[in-house]
Amino acid sequence: MKLPVSRQPAPRQFVNILWACFGALFVVTIAFLLYVWTEKRIDHANQQRYASRTLIEELRQSSDDLTRMARSYVVTGDPQYRRHYQEIIDIRDGRAPRPQGYDNVYWDLVVESGRRPRQPGAAVPLMDLLREAGFTAAELRLLTRAKDESDRLTGIENKALAMRDFGGDDPDALAAARAMLFDASYHRAKAAIMLPIAQVTESVEHRTLRAVQNTALQANGARLGFILFALVLVALLWRAKRRLDATLGCSVDQLQQEIRRLGRGDITEPPPVPDHARDSVLAWLAETRHNLVRVDQERTDALARARRLGKLYAALSQCNQAIVRSRDEQELFDSVCDAVVSHGGMSLAWIGLIDPASLRVTPVAGAGDHIDYLNAQHISVDPALPEGRGPVAAAYRDDAPFWCQDFGQTPQSPQWRKHFERCGWRAAMSIPLHRDGAITGFFSAYSTATGAFDPEVQSLFIEMASDIDYALKNFDRERQREQTDQRIQYLAHFDTLTGLPNRAQLQEHTLQSLERARIHRTPLALMMLDLDHFKDINDSLGHSVGDGLLCELAKRLGHAIREGDMVARLGGDEFIFVLQGAGAQEATDAARRVMELIAQPFRVGIHDLKVTASIGIALCPDDGDDMENLLQRADAAMYQVKRAGRHDYRLFTAAMHLRAARHLQLVNLLRYAIERDQLRVVYQPQVSLLDQRIVGAEALLRWSTPELGDISPVEFIPAAEDSGLILQIGAWVLRQAVRQARAWLDAGLAPLVMAVNLSATQFRNTDLPELVSQILFEEGLPPEYLELELTEGVALHDPQGAITMMNHLHERGIRMSIDDFGTGYSSLSHLKKFKVYKLKIDKSFVRDISTDAEDKAIVSAIINMARSLGLKTIAEGVETAEQLAFLQQQHCDEMQGYYFSKPVAPLEFQGLLEGGKLL
Numbered sequence: 001m002k003l004p005v006s007r008q009p010a011p012r013q014f015v016n017i018l019w020a021c022f023g024a025l026f027v028v029t030i031a032f033l034l035y036v037w038t039e040k041r042i043d044h045a046n047q048q049r050y051a052s053r054t055l056i057e058e059l060r061q062s063s064d065d066l067t068r069m070a071r072s073y074v075v076t077g078d079p080q081y082r083r084h085y086q087e088i089i090d091i092r093d094g095r096a097p098r099p100q101g102y103d104n105v106y107w108d109l110v111v112e113s114g115r116r117p118r119q120p121g122a123a124v125p126l127m128d129l130l131r132e133a134g135f136t137a138a139e140l141r142l143l144t145r146a147k148d149e150s151d152r153l154t155g156i157e158n159k160a161l162a163m164r165d166f167g168g169d170d171p172d173a174l175a176a177a178r179a180m181l182f183d184a185s186y187h188r189a190k191a192a193i194m195l196p197i198a199q200v201t202e203s204v205e206h207r208t209l210r211a212v213q214n215t216a217l218q219a220n221g222a223r224l225g226f227i228l229f230a231l232v233l234v235a236l237l238w239r240a241k242r243r244l245d246a247t248l249g250c251s252v253d254q255l256q257q258e259i260r261r262l263g264r265g266d267i268t269e270p271p272p273v274p275d276h277a278r279d280s281v282l283a284w285l286a287e288t289r290h291n292l293v294r295v296d297q298e299r300t301d302a303l304a305r306a307r308r309l310g311k312l313y314a315a316l317s318q319c320n321q322a323i324v325r326s327r328d329e330q331e332l333f334d335s336v337c338d339a340v341v342s343h344g345g346m347s348l349a350w351i352g353l354i355d356p357a358s359l360r361v362t363p364v365a366g367a368g369d370h371i372d373y374l375n376a377q378h379i380s381v382d383p384a385l386p387e388g389r390g391p392v393a394a395a396y397r398d399d400a401p402f403w404c405q406d407f408g409q410t411p412q413s414p415q416w417r418k419h420f421e422r423c424g425w426r427a428a429m430s431i432p433l434h435r436d437g438a439i440t441g442f443f444s445a446y447s448t449a450t451g452a453f454d455p456e457v458q459s460l461f462i463e464m465a466s467d468i469d470y471a472l473k474n475f476d477r478e479r480q481r482e483q484t485d486q487r488i489q490y491l492a493h494f495d496t497l498t499g500l501p502n503r504a505q506l507q508e509h510t511l512q513s514l515e516r517a518r519i520h521r522t523p524l525a526l527m528m529l530d531l532d533h534f535k536d537i538n539d540s541l542g543h544s545v546g547d548g549l550l551c552e553l554a555k556r557l558g559h560a561i562r563e564g565d566m567v568a569r570l571g572g573d574e575f576i577f578v579l580q581g582a583g584a585q586e587a588t589d590a591a592r593r594v595m596e597l598i599a600q601p602f603r604v605g606i607h608d609l610k611v612t613a614s615i616g617i618a619l620c621p622d623d624g625d626d627m628e629n630l631l632q633r634a635d636a637a638m639y640q641v642k643r644a645g646r647h648d649y650r651l652f653t654a655a656m657h658l659r660a661a662r663h664l665q666l667v668n669l670l671r672y673a674i675e676r677d678q679l680r681v682v683y684q685p686q687v688s689l690l691d692q693r694i695v696g697a698e699a700l701l702r703w704s705t706p707e708l709g710d711i712s713p714v715e716f717i718p719a720a721e722d723s724g725l726i727l728q729i730g731a732w733v734l735r736q737a738v739r740q741a742r743a744w745l746d747a748g749l750a751p752l753v754m755a756v757n758l759s760a761t762q763f764r765n766t767d768l769p770e771l772v773s774q775i776l777f778e779e780g781l782p783p784e785y786l787e788l789e790l791t792e793g794v795a796l797h798d799p800q801g802a803i804t805m806m807n808h809l810h811e812r813g814i815r816m817s818i819d820d821f822g823t824g825y826s827s828l829s830h831l832k833k834f835k836v837y838k839l840k841i842d843k844s845f846v847r848d849i850s851t852d853a854e855d856k857a858i859v860s861a862i863i864n865m866a867r868s869l870g871l872k873t874i875a876e877g878v879e880t881a882e883q884l885a886f887l888q889q890q891h892c893d894e895m896q897g898y899y900f901s902k903p904v905a906p907l908e909f910q911g912l913l914e915g916g917k918l919l
C-alpha cells in the first residue's frame with residue numbers, strides 16, 4: 001500500500017554535499033599522495049646527496065688510506081700495511097669484493113685479529129658506482145680527474161713501496177722511499193687529487209642541497225594543499241552531518257531505534273518531532289507511523305466490517321436456506337430473525353405484520369435480546385399516534401428502508417428513545433415487506449453498534465428483505481396453487497352451485513355401489529328427479545331465485561338420503577339418487593319421501609315458492625347393471641311422468657323402454673329427412689270471422705318415412721327439438737312457406753298472411769332475425785305477409801330475451817302471434833311489451849266451449865283482454881258450428897279448424913283460395 005507522505009523526498013542538497021564530500025576526499029587523497037610523494041622525493045634527494053658525498057668521500061678517503069698505508073709500510077716495513085695498501089686498491093678498482101656498507105675509513109674493515117667485521121659484498125669498481133650515482137657530467141669529469149690523479153699517486157707510492165721492499169732496512173733506500181712519500185711532489189700530487197674532489201664536493205653540495213630544498217618546497221606546497229583540502233573536507237563533512245541531522249531530524253541511533261520499533265510492528269507511539277524537524281526523516285517516520293496507525297485502524301475497521309459483512313452474508317445464506325426450506329411464513333420469519341441475530345450479529349431482529357385497517361403492527365416473529373420489548377409495545381404506523389413515530393412508521397411513510405445509524409443523533413419520539421437507551425441499541429433499521437405491491441409488514445433489526453448499517457450492510461438487508469418478499473410471493477403462489485388444486489378437485493367432484501356431488505363423483509360412486517351390489521347380490525335403485533316447470537321460475541323470477549331454489553332443494557335432498565346413499569346434481573334442475581340395497585318398494589318409498597319434502601314451500605329471498613318434481617326410477621339388476629343403462633331408464637321413466645302431467649314418480653317399465661327406443665329411432669331418421677326428401681309442408685287456412693274469407697295460412701310440417709310411414713309432428717317435433725335438428729328443419733319449413741306465399745302472390749291470388757310455427761330453440765337463436773330477413777329477401781316476399789307463431793311457453797321462458805328478439809323481428813316488419821294462448825302463465829305486463837299482434841286461443845279451450853262454462857268464460861276473457869291490449873284473436877281447433885257461433889258472438893277475429901279445412905297440400909289450398917268463401 002502506498003503511504004500518503006505529505007512532504008517532498010530528501011532534499012537534493014544533501015546529495016550534493018555528499019558528492020562534494022566525496023570530491024573533497026578525493027582531492028585530499030590526491031593532495032596527501034602528492035605530499036607523500038614530495039616527502040619521498042626529499043628523502044631521495046637527501047639520499048642522493050648523502051650517497052654522492054659518501055662516494056666522493058670514499059675516493060678521497062681511499063687516497064688518504066693508501067697514503068697512510070704506503071707511509072706506514074715504508075716507515076715500519078710491516079707487511080700488513082703492504083697488504084692493506086693493495087687490498088684498498090683492489091676494492092677501489094673492483095678486483096676484490098667490497099665489504100657490505102663500506103664507504104668510509106679502510107681501518108673500519110680491519111680488526112687486530114685480522115678478522116673482518118663486515119661480510120663481503122659485490123666487487124664493484126668505485127668509478128662504476130660514481131657513474132651510476134647521478135653526478136652531472138662536469139662532476140663526473142672532475143671525479144674521473146681525481147681518480148686519475150689518485151692512480152698516478154698510487155704509482156709514486158708503489159715505487160716507494162718497491163724501494164722499501166727491495167731496499168730493506170737500507171737507510172738510503174728507506175730515506176729515498178720516505179722522501180718519495182713526503183716530498184713536495186708527493187704533496188702536489190696529493191693536492192692534484194684533492195682539488196677536483198673539493199670542486200666536486202662543492203658542486204654536489206650545491207646541487208643536491210638545491211634539489212633537496214626544491215623538493216622540500218614542493219613538499220610544503222603539497223602539505224599545505226593537503227591540509228587545506230582536508231579542512232575543506234572536514235567542513236563539508238560537518239555540513240553533510242548538519243544536513244544529515246536536519247534530514248533525519250534526530251540522531252542516527254534514535255532513527256535506527258525508531259525504525260527498529262517500526263520494523264517490530266510497534267506503531268503505538270509516534271516519535272516526538274521537534275518543530276525544526278518538521279521536514280525530516282523523523283517527521284516522515286512519525287507521519288508514516290501515523291499513516292500506519294490510520295491504515296491499521298482502517299484495516300481493523302475493514303476487518304471488522306468484513307467480519308460483520310461475513311456474518312451478514314452467513315445470515316443471508318441462512319435466510320435463503322430458510323426461504324427454500326420453510327413450509328410456511330411463520331417458519332420463514334422465525335428462521336430469518338434467528339439467522340440475523342445468531343449469524344448477522346444483530347442485537348434484535350423481528351418481523352411484524354400490519355393491519356391495514358387499524359395501521360397496527362403486530363410482531364409475528366423475533367429473536368435476540370430484549371425480545372420482551374416487542375411484546376410490551378404497541379407499534380403503529382399511524383403518525384397521529386405517539387407509538388406511530390418509530391423506525392417502522394418511518395419505513396411505512398416512505399415505503400422505503402429506514403436506517404438509523406445513531407439514535408443519539410436522530411430525532412425520535414421520546415418514547416422510542418427511552419426504550420432504545422434502556423436496551424442499549426444505537427442503530428436500527430426497518431424495511432417494508434410487500435405482497436402484491438402493498439406493504440404487508442416490516443423486517444426490523446437493532447444493533448448496539450453505532451453506524452452498524454453501512455452501505456454494504458444496508459444492501460445486504462435490502463437483499464434479505466427482497467428475498468423475503470420473493471418467498472412471500474412464492475407462498476402466496478403456492479397457496480393459490482393449492483387452493484386452485486383444491487378448487488379443481490372440488491369442481492371435479494362437486495357441483496359448484498349446490499355443493500352436491502357432480503356427475504364425475506356420481507359415476508365413481510355408482511360404479512363402486514354397483515360393484516358392491518353385484519358382489520353382495522343386493523339390489524340398487526337409481527332415481528332421477530327433475531323439477532316441474534323450473535324454467536318458468538327461472539325465467540319469471542330470475543336466475544338468482546332459481547339458483548337459490550336449487551340450493552335449498554339440494555339441502556333438503558341431502559337430508560333425505562340414508563348414509564351410504566348419494567344424491568348428485570347432473571346440471572340444471574336434474575338430480576340423481578343412488579340408493580344402495582333399495583328394491584322397488586324402498587325406491588318408491590324414497591321417491592314419496594322426497595316428493596313430500598319438496599311439497600313444502602321453499603323460501604328464497606322474498607319468494608315463497610311451491611314446486612313439484614317428476615321422478616323416474618330404474619332398478620339394478622332388473623333394469624340394467626351398468627350406470628349408463630340405469631340412467632337412461634330412469635330418464636325414460638321420468639320422461640313418462642312429464643308426459644303424463646308431471647308431479648309424480650314412476651318405475652321404469654318395458655313400455656317406456658320402447659318409447660325411448662322409438663325416440664332414438666326418430667332422431668336418427670330425422671337427421672336425414674331433408675336430404676331424403678321426406679318432409680313436406682301442408683297449409684291450413686285461417687279465416688276471418690267477419691267476412692269468412694281466407695286471410696291467412698298456417699304452415700304445418702309433415703314427415704313420412706318408408707320405415708315408419710307418416711309420423712305426427714306432435715311426436716317428431718319434440719324429438720327434433722331435443723336433438724337440436726329443429727334449427728335446420730325449422731329454417732327449411734320457413735323457406736318453403738315463404739316461397740309458397742310468394743308463389744300464391746305471383747299466381748295472382750288474394751294476399752294472405754303465412755303463419756309459421758317457431759320452436760323455442762329457434763326463437764332463442766340470435767341469428768333468427770337475420771335468417772328470416774334473408775329468406776324473405778331471397779324469396780322476394782314482403783315481411784308483412786309473414787307471421788311467426790310463438791308458443792306462450794316460448795315467450796314466458798325468457799321474457800326479456802323474448803322482448804329483445806321480438807323487437808328485432810318487429811323492426812324488420814315481421815309479425816308475431818302467440819300460439820296455444822291460455823295454456824301457459826302469461827304475465828299481462830310482459831304481454832304488453834311483446835311486439836305481437838295476435839293471440840291464438842288454444843284448441844283445448846275451444847273444444848268444449850259449447851258445453852263447458854269455464855272454457856267459455858276463459859275464451860271470452862282472452863278475447864276481451866286481447867281487445868283491450870289492441871291484439872287480434874284467432875281460435876284454433878274449431879270443428880263445429882256451435883263453436884263457431886260462440887266465437888262469432890264473442891267477436892273473435894279469426895278462426896282455424898277442421899270445420900273449415902284440415903291442413904292441405906299447396907295445390908289443394910290454392911283451390912280453396914280460388915273458391916273464395918268457405919262457409
Ligand SMILES: Nc1nc2c(ncn2[C@@H]2O[C@@H]3COP(=O)(O)O[C@H]4[C@@H](O)[C@H](n5cnc6c(=O)[nH]c(N)nc65)O[C@@H]4COP(=O)(O)O[C@H]3[C@H]2O)c(=O)[nH]1
Nearest residue numbers: 700701713714717733757758759877878879896897898899
Ligand atoms: N283436433 C283438431 N286438430 C286441429 C284442428 N284444426 C287444426 N288442428 C291441428 O292442430 C294443430 C295446430 O297446430 P299447432 O297448435 O301449432 O301444433 C302443432 C305445432 O305445434 C307442431 N308443428 C307442426 N308443424 C310445425 C312446424 O313446422 N314447426 C314447429 N315448430 N312446430 C310444428 O306440431 C303441432 C301439431 O301439428 P298438427 O299435427 O299438424 O296439428 C295441427 C292441426 O292439424 C281441429 O279442428 N281439430
